[in-house]
Amino acid sequence: MSRPRLPIGTWGTISSHKDPSGSWRSSAYFRDFNGSSRRVRASGPSASAAERHLTAKLVEGARIGSGELKPTTPLATTAEMWLAEVEGTVGDGTLDEYKRLARKRIIPAIGELMLGEVTVGVVDRFLRAESLRTPAQARNVRSALLHIMAVALRHDAIRLNPVRESAPLPKVHKTPEALTETEVVELRDMVRLHRAGPGRSGPPPGVDLMDFVDLTLATGTRIGEALGLRWQDINLDVEPVLVTIAGTLVEATGVPVHYKNSPKTASGFRTLSLPDHAAAILKRRRASAKSEWVFATKAGAPRAPQNIHRTFREIVKDTELQWVTPHVLRKTVATRIARLFGDEAAAKQLGHSGPEVTRRHYIQKASIAPDVSETLSLMFLEPMS
Known part of the structure; x- marks a missing residue:
């Protein structure tokens, strides 16, 4: 009867001689x-030292496997490999966010660690700290780190x-506002x-931002969709327009x-009917348009979303609407439509695949008061003094 073969990544009895x-x-x-078996050797000044050296080599071989990465590879190197892998497979905005999470949050904190040192305990402590620092972002950090370590796993650098x-x-439950x-x-x-007021600096007010606000409130479009x-x-x-x-x-660093000739999601490709006031805005702008873009700069290029964000911050700063x-504006449209026509209609207007995302993140729900109807009804049963 033949001797059973060793399992992959294991070794047989260690023998030593002087x-x-x-x-x-x-x-x-x-x-x-x-699948093949090979003899691994190590030496030392004593039998126990030689066996220790050999065991270290065998463990290293078992953990390395045949991948390009090793347990001694820094996490930062693996993170950059992941970013290189996903480039071209995701949108520019998503890639920018991945780079931010990897290079601003993960690498500065644990990037010097070798892959073999990134244990469950290390990850737990890191993610707990991230959760205390920015609870809303911690889940995104975890997702990015999960993908990075998946690269190491595919290369047999970790088990x-x-x-x-x-x-x-x-x-983190954030109620839509x-x-x-x-x-x-x-x-x-x-x-x-x-x-427009006295003492204000900057160019005279234009109609672009006002038209953007009104058109967004009439459609519920994303900022990139409206400016695009x-x-x-x-x-x-046609009637309605x-x-x-x-x-x-799309905005991306260095680009x-x-x-982008497609919306954020497949369900985002949609046709919307405009109310009369929004149609009037577009007809007015069309009469003087010199560009293919509805919202164009003087040079004829599309207006950048970041400029709209910056101006918004200036306007609402130190006011009751600074939030x-x-x-x-998009959430406001979703809430209004949901209250009048239901969550399904709101989801279709916003370009969501179904009402669940709309309901969870976009529609503001009225708070539910405790049921005290029975107590209140007693007022009508007891004699009024």
Whole structure:
């Protein structure tokens, strides 16, 4: 009966002997990751030292496997390999976010560690610190680290992904905030008066931001979708006027703002009917348009989303509406439609694949008061004094 083969990545009995020079040599057969067995040797001044050296080599061989990465490879190197792998497979904005998470959050904290040192405990401590620092971002950091360690796992540099085994992060429940009708009026007044008062610096106010706010409140589009509108996407000759969301503007580090010929998601490709006031805005702008873009710079290029964000921050700073961002306009539209027509209609307007995302992140729900109806009804049963 033949001797059973060693399992992949394991070794047999270690034998040691003393050679004529006085050194000790230890050896054992190691079953390699290609299925073959090979003898591994090590030496030392004593039998125990030689066996220790050999065991270290065998453990290293078992952990390295046949991958390009090793347990001694720094985590930072693996992170850069992951970024190189995903480049070209995700959008520029997503790649920018991955780079930010890897280079600003993960590498400065644990990038010097070797892959073999990134244990479940190390990951747990790191993610707990991230959760205390920025709870809303910690889950994104965890996701990025999970992908980085998955690269190490594929290269046989580690035996399990420590991020997958780490404790789950606490969920951050952020209630969607939407503008009330009164706040919409206040915000529009603030936008209209921006840089118009005495002592204000900067160029005279234009109509671009006001039109952007009104058009977003009439459509619920993402900022990149609104600023990426082209005249070819709009049919002004029908009633109601129709706008097709066929793409979006993309911002990425080191790359000029550019148009992506598809929305953020497949369900984002949609056609919206405009109310009369929004149609009037587009007709006015079309009459003086000198560019293919609805919102164009003087040079004819599309306006950058970051400029709209910056101006918004200037307008709402130190006011009761300082929590408002352009994205809040989108949530306001979702909340309004959901209350009148239901969550499904809101999801379709916003370009979501289903109402669950819309319901969780975009629709502001009224708080539920405790049921005290029975107590209150007693007032009508007891004699009034």
